Every structure is written in structure tokens, then in C-alpha cells.
Amino acid sequence: MSRFLQVFCTLLSATLIAAAIPNEFLLFGSPIIGLFALFPFYLVIARSKTYTEAFFLTFLHGFVAHLLSSFWLGNFEGFAIFTLGASDFGTGFFEAFLSLGFYFPFLFTTQTRTLRERAGLYPFAIPFRIFWFAALYTVWEYCKSTGFLAYPWGTLSMTAFRWRLVTQIADITGVYGITFLFALFSACLAEGTLLLGELHNTTAGKARFATYKQSCLACAALLLCTVVYGGYQLLKARPPVKLMNTILVQQNSNPKRKDEEQNIIKSQRLTLEQLENYSKKGENCDLVVWSEAVLSKRFPPAETYYTFFPSEEPLLKFIKKHHTPFIIGGPIIFNDEKHEYGNSALLFDKNGKFSGSYTKMHLVPFAELIPFREYDAVRAFIKNIVGYSYGWTPGKKPVLFEIPLNDLNQPEKDYDIISIATTAKKKEKPTAVISTPICFDDSAYEVCRALYLCGSEVFVNITNDSWSKTNSSEIQHFVVAHYRSIEYRTTTIRSANAGYTVVIDPTGKILADLPLFEEGALSYRVPIYARTMTVYARLGNWLPYLLIALVFAYIAFAVWRAKREEITVIALTLLPHSLEWYELWERVQLRYEQDFAIDWNNWNL
Numbered sequence: 041m042s043r044f045l046q047v048f049c050t051l052l053s054a055t056l057i058a059a060a061i062p063n064e065f066l067l068f069g070s071p072i073i074g075l076f077a078l079f080p081f082y083l084v085i086a087r088s089k090t091y092t093e094a095f096f097l098t099f100l101h102g103f104v105a106h107l108l109s110s111f112w113l114g115n116f117e118g119f120a121i122f123t124l125g126a127s128d129f130g131t132g133f134f135e136a137f138l139s140l141g142f143y144f145p146f147l148f149t150t151q152t153r154t155l156r157e158r159a160g161l162y163p164f165a166i167p168f169r170i171f172w173f174a175a176l177y178t179v180w181e182y183c184k185s186t187g188f189l190a191y192p193w194g195t196l197s198m199t200a201f202r203w204r205l206v207t208q209i210a211d212i213t214g215v216y217g218i219t220f221l222f223a224l225f226s227a228c229l230a231e232g233t234l235l236l237g238e239l240h241n242t243t244a245g246k247a248r249f250a251t252y253k254q255s256c257l258a259c260a261a262l263l264l265c266t267v268v269y270g271g272y273q274l275l276k277a278r279p280p281v282k283l284m285n286t287i288l289v290q291q292n293s294n295p296k297r298k299d300e301e302q303n304i305i306k307s308q309r310l311t312l313e314q315l316e317n318y319s320k321k322g323e324n325c326d327l328v329v330w331s332e333a334v335l336s337k338r339f340p341p342a343e344t345y346y347t348f349f350p351s352e353e354p355l356l357k358f359i360k361k362h363h364t365p366f367i368i369g370g371p372i373i374f375n376d377e378k379h380e381y382g383n384s385a386l387l388f389d390k391n392g393k394f395s396g397s398y399t400k401m402h403l404v405p406f407a408e409l410i411p412f413r414e415y416d417a418v419r420a421f422i423k424n425i426v427g428y429s430y431g432w433t434p435g436k437k438p439v440l441f442e443i444p445l446n447d448l449n450q451p452e453k454d455y456d457i458i459s460i461a462t463t464a465k466k467k468e469k470p471t472a473v474i475s476t477p478i479c480f481d482d483s484a485y486e487v488c489r490a491l492y493l494c495g496s497e498v499f500v501n502i503t504n505d506s507w508s509k510t511n512s513s514e515i516q517h518f519v520v521a522h523y524r525s526i527e528y529r530t531t532t533i534r535s536a537n538a539g540y541t542v543v544i545d546p547t548g549k550i551l552a553d554l555p556l557f558e559e560g561a562l563s564y565r566v567p568i569y570a571r572t573m574t575v576y577a578r579l580g581n582w583l584p585y586l587l588i589a590l591v592f593a594y595i596a597f598a599v600w601r602a603k604r605e606e607i608t609v610i611a612l613t614l615l616p617h618s619l620e621w622y623e624l625w626e627r628v629q630l631r632y633e634q635d636f637a638i639d640w641n642n643w644n645l
Contacts (some may be wrong), residue, residue, distance in 0.1 A: 041087035049080035051099045051104055056080070058108035062197035062515040069204070069519070074199025075225045082173055082230035085142045094143040095136050101134030103128055109194045112513040122406035127191060134184060139251075141176045144595065145169045166248065170231050172594075174224035175587045181219050185485075186295040189405050191613045192483045193516055196222040201519045205270035207548055210526040211574040212269075213583045214485070218581070221263060228259045228435060251427035274547055278529075280451050280567035284443065284472050284498070286326045287314045288535040288543075290642040292559035294506040295333040295537060300349045303334055308358055310561040315362055317563060324446045325474070325563070328366045331537035332383070332479055332504040335370030339386055342370075343394045360392035365443055369502045372397050381489035383408065385502055387441050398476045399435030402484035438475070438490045445470045450566075472568055474498045479505075480534075482521040485581060492528045492577060498526055498569050499532040506538035506557075514539040514556050522548045527576045531566055 041049075059066065060074035081101055088094040106128050113124035145168065177196075185192035197215035200206050200222065209217045235252055291306045293299060307330050318325050335355075337345050346355040359366050366388045374380035382399035388397045402407035410417045410431035447469070475496035481487045482501045491499070501521060505514050518540040525532040529546040539556035543564050552564045 041083070045484065046084050046087065046097055047095075047100070049084045050101050053078060053081035053084070054101050054104035055108060056240060057105045057194065057196070060196075061109045062198065062201070062519055063109070063195060063512045064510065067511060067515055068201055069199050071200050071203045074196055074222055076229070077196065077199070078173075078177065078223055079230045079233075082227050085139075085173070086146060086169075086230070086234055088146065091140060091143055094139045098142060099136035100137035103132030106131040106194055109516075112508040112510040115507055115509050116407065117334065117507065126406060130189065131184065131191070131194075131198065134189075135180060138180050138183070141179070141591065142173065145172050145599070151396075164251075164512075165230060167258070168233070170224065170227040170255050170259075172591075173227040175591060177223040178216050178220045179584055179587050179591060182216055182581065182588075185483075186581075188409075190402070190484065192520055195219060197523070198516065198519050199459035200493045201522070201548075204274060204548055205267045206263075207523070207526060208270035208273040209266050210523050211273070211529055211576050214527055214576050214581055215523050216581065216583045217266075220587075221266060224259050224262070228256050232256070269635050278546060278569055282445060282470055282472060282497075282568040283451060284445055284566045284568060285318060285323060285326045286533065286543075286564055286566045287311055287325055288533065288541050288554075288562040288564070289328070289330045289335070290536060290539065290541040290554050290558070290560050290562070291331070292506070292538050292557055295336070295504060297336045300334075304350050304355055305352055306559065307334060308353060308355075310431045310559065311327065312362075314561045314563040315364070320402070325362075325364045326445050327443050327474075328364055329500060329533065329535040330366065330368040331535050332369035332385075332502045333371075334368050334537070335386070338371045338373045338381060338621055339384070339394055339397065341373070343602050356388065356392035358392075359388050360390070363390045365390050367441070367500065367502065369478065369504070372399060374433050379413075382435055383432045383478060384435075385478055385500075396439070396441070398439035398441070398478070400478040400481055401435040401438075402481050402487050403432055403434050404480055408480075409434060413530050438487075438494045440491070440496055441474050441476065443472045443474060443525040445472055472497055476500045476502060479503045482524055482534075483517075488524050488528070489577065489580060492530065495571075497530065497571060498566065499530060501532065501534045503534060503536040505536055505540075511539075511556050519540060521522075527574065529569065529572050529574055531568060533566060 056073055056077035060070050060072075060077050062069040063598070081274060084097050084101075088097065088243070107124075110124070110127070113127065116123040149604050174587040181192075181195045181197070184190070184329075192215075195215065197207075197210075197218040200218050206218060207222070213220075232252060235248065253421055280546060289310050291303055291310065293303055293306070295303060308611065311328055311330075313330075316323055319452065335342070335346070337507065343356070347357065347488065348354050368386050368388070370384060370386045372381055372382045372384040372386070382397075384397040384399045386397050387395045400408075408431055410418065413431050473495050475494070475498070476489035477484075477487055477491065478501070482499065482503075488499065505517055506516065514536070521532060521534060522544050524530075525544045525546055526548045531546065532544040534540060534542050539558075540553065541560075542553040543566055545551050546569055551567075552562055554560045554562050
């Protein structure tokens with residue numbers, strides 16, 4: 041493959057990934073394109089002649105795919121140099137670092153081994169390359185989605201949103217099972233293409249094709265099992281055990297200090313409209329949720345401030361007046377002297393009293409979480425670049441909110457209870473235990489799993505994505521978040537300041553939503569289901585861990601085998617010379633015996 045064709049195929053693969061992920065043209069993405077997205081990339085890796093070549097092409101693949109799919113990071117105001125610039129080069133180099141892994145099956149492929157494979161002596165080579173590539177790409181997406189630099193956007197699993205029959209396996213494997221299947225499909229197709237070009241140079245074409253056919257059948261079997269399991273989960277009856285009347289407010293404005301009063305007044309107006317609708321139905325609202333960062337003053341001291349602000353109708357008096365709990369995004373103080381502030385979800389009870397908070401634990405690296413920000417020089421440097429921010433301090437632990445529910449919100453039962461008891465037992469008021477992952481939190485495995493294992497019944501995500509100014513950004517964030525519902529079979533609510541405000545059921549289905557970049561409020565009777573411990577909830581990211589272990593095990597085995605073969609080759613190379621020396625020594629001994637032989641018969645003692 042020529043250098044030009046290699047670069048072209050690399051760029052084509054990166055473009056296909058960006059086209060398959062939710063974008064400005066295909067708002068919810070395309071699973072069909074996602075299935076074929078890695079086909080050109082596999083060809084490039086297979087036809088690379090050196091590791092250096094594979095490194096460069098893999099860097100180009102990661103760099104371009106990230107740039108095309110996450111271009112909206114450039115709208116992150118002063119932080120664009122970090123969010124788009126640094127993340128783009130970081131993603132490229134990170135994927136390039138793993139290029140040795142992608143290239144590994146070809147690194148030890150000598151001409152002799154290639155000839156033996158074509159002769160049918162290595163029938164396992166074809167399925168190994170296919171499954172190796174799928175495993176490595178799954179490991180790559182896990183690595184880019186984990187840890188301090190985690191960025192779980194631009195992944196193959198995001199392309200599968202429209203295929204709910206496929207996405208249901210997330211409650212077993214997480215999103216990585218979906219990535220593996222899509223990468224496996226592309227690898228099978230690409231290996232078949234390479235095989236067709238080599239059949240005329242092989243003496244065991246039928247045997248190799250039979251091996252390839254078995255690999256394709258294994259891939260088809262995995263896809264079929266996935267679809268059957270998905271159908272079972274979609275048809276499975278899931279009656280809710282509780283219902284929670286909820287109002288989600290989308291004010292469609294980027295929260296800034298100078299606009300805080302107008303944002304609060306607008307949110308109050310939108311909330312009041314929905315509260316009146318509940319009142320007309322003879323129902324009560326259980327919870328009102330406003331988006332991330334609506335409030336700018338830091339709590340707990342700011343509680344007094346919002347007793348008088350806004351002047352038109354103070355916030356806390358508004359809450360008390362309507363006798364409904366609120367969750368609102370705002371800052372909280374950890375240590376004022378050290379500039380340690382948390383981006384938090386603030387809980388206010390029905391009397392308008394500040395009752396507690398959850399602080400975002402997974403912060404955006406180099407934008408919200410700035411290394412060494414405790415030093416004055418670093419804070420001054422960041423302020424000179426950005427102009428206004430010192431970053432945030434991450435939350436220290438999971439926090440759950442317990443919200444009382446109204447009796448009218450209980451699901452209808454298909455049976456009646458007629459009691460003739462002389463004294464009726466006092467009926468306890470039901471409650472909903474909710475967690476509030478904030479913005480990027482809903483993409484973080486360690487955050488959402490911790491919240492669920494602590495007892496969360498509903499994920500209530502508050503988000504500020506208005507800064508992106510693009511529809512694709514809003515939907516990409518939603519697609520990443522909707523997998524949390526499937527992984528834990530729970531309801532997810534998202535209240536975003538510009539979108540995507542939505543209610544998601546345990547199968548990933550959209551129950552209700554608001555249009556993007558429009559102000560409005562969504563009232564919905566949110567279903568709450570019995571908590572179940574899915575395989576993913578119990579074991580976490582077991583699939584990438586298993587694949588990483590298998591990858592390292594095989595690398596160790598391959599290196600050991602290569603050294604053993606090298607010793608064998610050396611031994612075989614020296615063997616002819618050893619035989620020659622042995623024959624020469626035999627001739628020398630024979631000549632010695634002839635020339636210096638002693639005839640003992642001539643000795644008379």
C-alpha cells in the first residue's frame with residue numbers, strides 16, 4: 041500500500057467515526073456507518089511496514105477523529121486551548137502510543153512465517169488478528185475514558201444509540217461490549233478483503249478461507265446473541281414501584297454572574313407555569329430541578345443572600361411559597377482562604393431551607409480541575425490566560441438526596457384491598473432516593489457506580505452545555521449519559537440549561553424531552569423502578585480488564601516464543617558447521633591412528 045493510500049484510508053476511517061457519532065448532519069448518529077468505520081484503519085495497520093509508520097498513522101487517526109467529532113470544544117471560551125488544542129494532541133499521541141499494540145501481530149511476522157501461514161500451517165493466524173484488533177480497540181476506548189484525562193466522547197459505542205437491540209448488553213459489559221462488537225465487524229470485513237488479495241499466492245486457499253469463514257460465523261453468533269438479549273430486555277415487563285412528579289427547567293441561557301437575576305426570574309416563571317398545571321390536575325409536585333450553575337453566590341453563606349435576591353421575588357421565599365423541594369446548581373465553599381470551591385447540586389427543602397449538597401467529583405481536566413492550583417503562581421498564570429477562573433475542587437464522597445413523594449403518585453394496582461380492621465395502621469409517606477451527578481459526572485464510571493451502589497434509585501443529572509453552541513454537543517452528551525440507565529436499569533433525568541433536557545427509562549428509551557436551545561419546562565411523572573444489581577453494577581468494567589490481561593499475557597508469550605525461535609534458528613544455522621567439524625575431526629583421528637599406530641607384535645619384553 042502506497043504512503044498516499046495509507047494516509048487516505050486513515051483519514052477516511054477518522055471521518056467515518058465522526059460521521060457515525062451524533063453530529064450536525066446526523067443528529068443521533070448512524071450505527072451503519074459505525075459498523076464500517078474501522079475497516080480502512082485495519083487495512084492501514086495491516087499494511088504498515090514499520091512500527092514508526094504505524095505510530096504516525098495511528099496518531100493521525102486519533103487526532104482527526106477527535107477534531108472532527110469534538111470541534112465544539114473550541115467554544116469553551118478561554119479554556120479552548122486546553123479543551124480542544126491539548127485534548128486533540130493528547131488523544132492523537134495516546135492512540136499512537138497504543139499503535140505498538142495494534143501493530144503487534146504484524147511486528148513478529150517474518151517472511152518464513154507468512155509463507156507457512158499461506159501454506160495452511162498457521163490456521164489460527166486469521167481469527168487471532170481479527171479478535172486482537174477488536175480487543176485492542178476496546179482497550180483503547182477504555183483507556184481514553186478512564187482516569188484524570190478521561191474523555192469518553194468519540195467512541196464507537198456512541199454510534200449505536202439508534203440500535204436499542206444492541207445497546208441493551210451494556211448492563212452486562214458496559215459500553216465496551218458494544219465497542220468490541222463494532223470493531224470486530226470492521227476487522228472481519230477488512231481481513232476478508234486482505235485475504236481475497238492473497239488467495240492467488242497461497243497453496244492452502246480453501247483451508248484459509250474456511251478459517252476465515254469460522255471467524256465470521258463467530259462474529260455473527262455474538263451479534264445474534266446480542267440482538268436476542270436486547271429483544272428480551274426490551275420486551276421484559278418493568279412496572280414502576282413509585283412515581284415522582286418532577287419539573288425540569290431549561291432556561292436557555294449561559295449562566296453568568298451579571299445575568300444571574302434574569303436567569304433566576306426566568307426559571308421562576310417557567311417553574312410557576314408547570315406548578316399551576318399540576319394544581320389544575322389536583323396534584324402536587326414532588327421535585328423541581330434547575331440546571332447546573334444557575335446560582336453564582338457560594339453556600340452556605342449565600343443562604344441569607346438569596347432570602348432577599350432577586351428583589352422581584354427572592355428565591356428562597358419563592359420555594360417556601362410553593363412548598364416544593366428544589367435542586368439547583370451552584371457553588372459551595374470548602375476553604376475560602378485556599379480558593380477551594382465546589383461545583384455543586386444544592387438541595388432546598390419545601391420550606392426553602394438549604395438542606396445539603398453534592399459536589400461534582402469528576403471534573404474536566406485542565407478546565408475545571410487544574411493541577412497545582414493551590415499555588416499562587418499557577419492561579420495567576422491561569423487567570424492571565426483565561427481571565428476569570430481558578431478552577432474547582434472535586435467532591436470528596438457520594439451524596440444521596442431523599443425526596444418525599446405524594447401518595448397520589450403511586451402506580452395503579454390491578455387489585456383492591458378491602459380491610460375490616462378496627463384500627464388502621466398509619467401509612468408512611470414514600471420517598472425517592474436520588475443522586476445528582478453533575479455534567480461530566482454522568483460519563484464517569486467511578487462516580488455513577490459509586491452513587492448507584494450507595495442506594496440511588498434515580499440519576500438526576502444537571503448540566504450546563506450551552507457554551508458549546510452546537511446541537512451535536514448536546515446530543516453527544518445525552519448519548520453518553522443514556523447508557524447509565526441501561527447499565528444499572530434505572531431512570532435517568534437530565535436538566536440542562538440549553539439541552540438536552542430529557543427523561544430516560546431503564547432501556548435507554550426517551551420518555552419525554554424538550555427541544556434544544558429553547559427555553560421551557562418539562563413536567564413529567566417520573567417512574568422509579570425496583571433496584572436491581574446488574575452484572576455491570578456488580579463487576580464494573582470487567583470486560584476491558586479481561587482484555588487487558590489477555591493482551592499482556594499474549595505479548596509475554598509471543599516475546600518468549602520469538603526468543604525461542606531465534607535460538608532454534610541459530611542452532612539450525614550452526615548445525616551444518618558442527619557436522620563439518622565433526623567429520624574433519626574423524627578424519628584427523630583416523631590419520632593419526634594410521635601414522636602413529638604401534639605394532640605390539642614387534643615388541644619383545
